[in-house]
Amino acid sequence: MATPLIEETIEIDATPDRVWAVVSDLARMGEWSPQCKKMIIFGGPVKAGTRTLNINRRGALVWPTRAKVVAFEPEKELAFRITDNHTVWSYRLTPSATGTTLTESRTVAGGQTTKISSVLVDKVFGGNTNFESELSAGIRETLGKIKRAAEA
Template sequence: MATELIEESIDIDASPQKVWSIVSDLRTMGERSPQCKKMFIFGGDVKQGTRTLNINRRGPLVWPTNCKVVAFTPNQEIAWKIVENGTVWAYKITPKGDGVTLTESRTAANGETSKISSFLVDRAFGGNDNFEVELHAGMRETLGKIKRSAES
């Protein structure tokens, strides 16, 4: 069983608009994420309902996922649902002083993912506990890259 909510946060000395310009540019996700190497956007600009095809990589393993943007509030939140496993990935921007707190999360409703996803996590990723440790580390890496970009 997956942890229902995995999240990491970072404080960034930049405006919500600056941080939003980075996190909402899904075409550049591969520059920040250690696992999602490329997001192909369908239908022009990213907005609620936009669909993506993502290419993910972990070591020698490469796999595609399909997503749909399920939340899109400029300067506040963007989230997308992975079709193959039902998880939702999100970025939330919360103003804090002269900057923001940026939170990245992955939600697995009721701690459940698809049977194929659970099987692959167990067999290819060393089990759920190891995989979730890796997800936390990946979130921290991604948030750090966003922070450096927004503050430069």
């Protein structure tokens, strides 16, 4: 069973519109994420309903996933659901006294992913605890890179 919510937050010294410009540019996800090396966007500008093909990598292992944008509220929230494992990845922006609070999360409804995802996590990625620890570290890394880009 997957942890239902993995979440990290960072303070960014930039306005929500500046942070949004970085977060909503999904074609640049490979610059931020240590696992998702590329997001290929289908159908023009990103909006609710946009579909993507994601190329993920961990060491020598490379695998694709598909996603659909399920929330798109400029300067507030962007979320996409991974079709292949039913997880939802989201970015929530909240204005703060110094700029923007950015929260990234991975949600698994009821802690249940797909059978194939569960098997891969168990047999290939070293089990849930190890994999989710990597995801948490990856989220922190992603947020740090977004912060640097937004503050530049």
